[in-house]
Amino acid sequence: MTMNFKKLFAAILLAAFAASAATAAELKLEAQLIWATGDAQSPNPKHKPAEADVQKKLASLPIKWTHFFEESRKDFTVAADAAHVDLSDRCAVEVKAAGEKLEISLLGKGKVIWRGTQALPPGEILVLGGNAPGDSAWLVALKRAN
Amino acid sequence: MTEEQQIKLQAFLDGELAEREARAVASWLAQDAEAAALLGELKHTRAALANFERPIQLPETREFYWSKIEREIQIESAPAPKSRQHGMYAFWRRAFAVAGGFASLAVALLIALSTGRQPRPADAEVALADTGTMTFRNYESGATLVWLSYPAENGVAAGQPATTIQ
Amino acid sequence: MAKSPNYPTADESTLVRLAQQGDTAAFEELVFRHRDKIYARAFTMMRAEDAALDLSQEAWVKAWQRLKQFNGESGFATWVTRIVINASLDQLRKNKRQQAESIEMLDEESGGVERQMPVVTTNPTERLERRELRAKIDRALDKLSAEHRTVLVLREFEEMDYDEIAKTTGCSIGTVMSRLFYARRKMAALLADLKTAE
Numbered sequence: 105m106t107m108n109f110k111k112l113f114a115a116i117l118l119a120a121f122a123a124s125a126a127t128a129a130e131l132k133l134e135a136q137l138i139w140a141t142g143d144a145q146s147p148n149p150k151h152k153p154a155e156a157d158v159q160k161k162l163a164s165l166p167i168k169w170t171h172f173f174e175e176s177r178k179d180f181t182v183a184a185d186a187a188h189v190d191l192s193d194r195c196a197v198e199v200k201a202a203g204e205k206l207e208i209s210l211l212g213k214g215k216v217i218w219r220g221t222q223a224l225p226p227g228e229i230l231v232l233g234g235n236a237p238g239d240s241a242w243l244v245a246l247k248r249a250n
Numbered sequence: 251m252t253e254e255q256q257i258k259l260q261a262f263l264d265g266e267l268a269e270r271e272a273r274a275v276a277s278w279l280a281q282d283a284e285a286a287a288l289l290g291e292l293k294h295t296r297a298a299l300a301n302f303e304r305p306i307q308l309p310e311t312r313e314f315y316w317s318k319i320e321r322e323i324q325i326e327s328a329p330a331p332k333s334r335q336h337g338m339y340a341f342w343r344r345a346f347a348v349a350g351g352f353a354s355l356a357v358a359l360l361i362a363l364s365t366g367r368q369p370r371p372a373d374a375e376v377a378l379a380d381t382g383t384m385t386f387r388n389y390e391s392g393a394t395l396v397w398l399s400y401p402a403e404n405g406v407a408a409g410q411p412a413t414t415i416q
Numbered sequence: 417m418a419k420s421p422n423y424p425t426a427d428e429s430t431l432v433r434l435a436q437q438g439d440t441a442a443f444e445e446l447v448f449r450h451r452d453k454i455y456a457r458a459f460t461m462m463r464a465e466d467a468a469l470d471l472s473q474e475a476w477v478k479a480w481q482r483l484k485q486f487n488g489e490s491g492f493a494t495w496v497t498r499i500v501i502n503a504s505l506d507q508l509r510k511n512k513r514q515q516a517e518s519i520e521m522l523d524e525e526s527g528g529v530e531r532q533m534p535v536v537t538t539n540p541t542e543r544l545e546r547r548e549l550r551a552k553i554d555r556a557l558d559k560l561s562a563e564h565r566t567v568l569v570l571r572e573f574e575e576m577d578y579d580e581i582a583k584t585t586g587c588s589i590g591t592v593m594s595r596l597f598y599a600r601r602k603m604a605a606l607l608a609d610l611k612t613a614e
Contacts, residue, residue, distance in 0.1 A: 147311040164391035193470045194318075210398075218398055228392035237317045237324075253594075260597050264571070266578050287535045294539045295604045299572040304550045306456035308472075309465060315451060315473070316444050322477045323440065 131182045131206075132249040133199060133224070137191040138162070140169035140233070140241040151175055158245055161229045169241055179249050182206065197244060208232075210244060224248060251284060259285060263292050432492055436483045443483075447476055450493045454500050460569055461504040463558055471507060475500035497574070498584075505585060508562045536608045556606035564599035567592055 138154050139146060140162070151173035154162070162172050178189045186200035186207075196211040202221050210218040210232050222230055226248045233243040261267050262275040279286050308315060387394045421434065423445040434442035454475060459468035479486075479496045486495055544552065557565055566585060570576045581596075582589045 148314045149311075161391050161393040164388045164393050165395045166386060167395070193466060218396065220396065222394065225392075228394070231393060231395045232398065233395060234398040237320045238313065240317075257593050257597055260600070261578075261593065264578070284535070287537050291536045291604050292600055294536070295600045295607070296572065298549060298553060298607060299568070299603070301546065302550055302553045303456075303573060304554055306452065306459050308451045308455040308469075310469065312448055312451070315469075316447055319447060319473050319476045319480075320440065320444070322473065323480050326477065326481065 131201065132179065133182060133187075134177065134179050134247055134249040135189050135191060135197050136177045136245045137175040137195055138243040138245055139173045139175055139236070140167065140243055141171050141173070142169055142239065144171055146171075146173040148173070148175070158229070158247075162231065162243070162245075165231065167233070167241065172243070191244065195242070195244065197246065199246070208246065251282075251288070255285070256288065259289050260292055263289060263296065428492055429488070432483070432486065432488075435480075436486070443480055446492065450496060453493055454496055457497050457569075457573075458500050458504055460557065460573065461501065461562075461566060462507065463565075467507065471503045472500055475503050478503070501570070501574070501584065505566065508566065511562070536604045552607060553603075556603050559606060560599055560602060564595055564602070567595045568599040568603070571596055 136154070136158065138158070139148075139151060153159075154172040154174045158174075159172050163170075176191050178191060180187045180189050180199075182199050182201055184201070186198045186209075188196060188198050190196045194213050196214075198209040198211065200207050205221050205223045207219065207221050208230070209216050218232060224230055224246065228247065230246045231243050232246075233241050236242045258267070258271075258275060259279075262272055267275065279289060384397045385394065386397070421430065421442070423431065423441055426434075426442070426445070428446070428449075431442045431446050435446060451472070455468055455472040458471040458475070459465065462468050462471065475496060478499050482499075486492065490498075557568075560568065567581055570581045570584060576584065578589050578592050578596075581587075581592045585592065587595075
């Protein structure tokens with residue numbers, strides 16, 4: 105019995121170590137570029153409605169727009185170096201690990217327009233946004249990849 | 251035929267030769283079948299391209315295409331957001347930006363209290379170099395919003411106060 | 417209060433004048449009227465939709481910034497076309513690889529490849545329908561290097577003379593002439609479906 109308990113304890117320790125090693129080594133994230141509007145349809149044929157759980161989270165934010173369209177989506181991994189992700193020809197994000205948090209930079213036309221440090225636990229979303237012409241908005245949504 | 255002669259044939263076809271030179275080439279062409287054949291090939295190619303211009307259409311809607319141009323025009327017209335400004339105006343602008351950051355945190359705290367949840371320590375460290383940035387966090391849904399003043403328009407929801415929660 | 421002009425029916429000189437005074441709605445109408453032409457020029461040079469979209473938009477923004485410099489000597493669309501051509505050339509220069517040059521370029525300098533191409537004596541496009549010809553030319557343009565395609569586009573589609581092409585591309589007239597010659601010979605061979613050195 106004692107032997108089994110020791111084995112079980114060792115297995116648990118090993119699993120925890122592996123998990124933390126994996127977490128420290130790399131983090132899988134997803135970035136989406138979303139267009140927010142009051143119109144039910146987007147004039148851009150390449151747009152598709154944002155996925156349901158993202159829409160639900162966006163609806164919980166104090167922004168007036170009611171319809172969200174996904175323009176692009178990229179999965180990426182944050183390891184030791186910063187990950188650079190192009191979401192459009194003018195918009196990119198760079199993410200690097202900063203201890204248990206993430207240092208996130210938003211780039212517009214190659215220039216950093218915002219930088220912040222943020223924790224991003226599973227199930228949560230970080231949304232960077234700004235006004236766009238035509239009474240609409242652009243949003244960059246960051247979350248953990250499934 | 252030398253390379254120079256070949257290039258001269260092309261210049262003759264394109265009307266780039268001086269009159270005297272053009273006459274000399276015309277005379278040469280009348281006697282040289284190889285040169286005449288090459289000129290014929292150049293003419294055919296030119297004629298083919300003259301009819302070519304494929305009607306290429308812009309693959310975006312008018313509104314979407316214009317919205318990106320308009321945004322760039324507005325950005326180019328706006329003063330650089332990170333340039334250091336001096337004087338009293340810049341001082342008060344920075345002061346209000348700091349106050350704005352604290353106000354947004356206070357709003358988040360009020361909301362958390364009103365929903366009966368314990369507020370968590372602020373997770374977001376906002377970069378205030380970009381003045382006009384505002385942060386909002388909904389602890390219940392796990393969504394954090396950082397609203398930027400880029401482009402020039404400011405405000406989280408135009409016409410709707412930030413404290414209005416759905 | 418002054419009545420807003422009817423932009424869709426306004427003539428171009430009126431729109432340009434209004435835009436020069438800061439009327440973005442007038443400028444939007446100008447963009448709408450010429451957007452296909454400007455995009456098409458960028459696409460013909462870059463051969464990539466994303467790059468062409470980016471460059472055409474960049475050209476429109478530059479046109480807005482330089483509007484006061486437009487004096488009506490050329491047509492407005494021609495003026496914006498020059499801007500997009502220059503923007504495309506800048507981008508092509510940035511894209512230019514620093515590694516070993518292509519066989520095309522080496523042969524051009526040594527004057528070799530075009531001499532080896534047999535002269536195409538029959539008109540290879542005679543029996544082709546317009547649409548088929550356009551598709552064939554489109555595919556052939558893809559096979560040219562950026563340098564060769566550029567001089568061909570400037571000569572055949574923009575009808576620039578050698579001097580103008582040289583100034584626009586920053587090359588000598590001699591280089592323009594030899595690149596144009598090579599581009600035309602290669603086009604002829606491609607249209608005739610002859611095998612060429614790739």
